[in-house]
Amino acid sequence: MGSRMVVTGIGNGLFKPDQQITRAEFVKILARGLGLKPESGSSPFSDVSSSDWYNEAVQTAYAYSLISGYGDGTFHPQDIITREQSMAIIAKAMKMTDLRAKLPRREAAVLLSPYADAASASGWAISGIADSLHAGIVTGRTSTMLAPKALFPERKLRFSCRD
Structure with missing residues (x-):
């Protein structure tokens, strides 16, 4: 997955395989793995800003109906995924x-x-x-x-x- 750029690590040449995955990281990995066309723009979620590193991944997952978020209009991108x-x-x-x-x-x-x-x-x-x-x-x-x-x-x- 690394050689196919599905997983790129956490920056500065580091890859922490023992680290748990956030909801944002999970949708980014899945969107990349599926080869989905990246989406951008304003987020449908109040807790995802257009300047967040995960905005494009969340937008893409939402556009392809992979995620819908919580009933209160949030996504909780930094929560560890269950x-x-x-x-x-x-x-x-x-x-x-x-x-x-x-x-x-x-x-x-x-x-x-x-x-x-x-x-x-x-x-x-x-x-x-x-x-x-x-x-x-x-x-x-x-x-x-x-x-x-x-x-x-x-x-x-x-x-x-x-x-």
């Missing part, structure tokens, strides 16, 4: 790329039934969680724990680079 938030966004990307249409239909309740904590997921996130699990893009924290409210990534990630 597993359920990331799965909901991933599921929207799956629909946009037709990946969702290629999967056989399965009920969300069936897909979530192995997870003892599935009931703790927010109602708005259920279908996105189910789609992400069904596609194998995201898995439970364990075979019986989904951890939808946990921060993403909740475990430290390790990346290796090869030339």
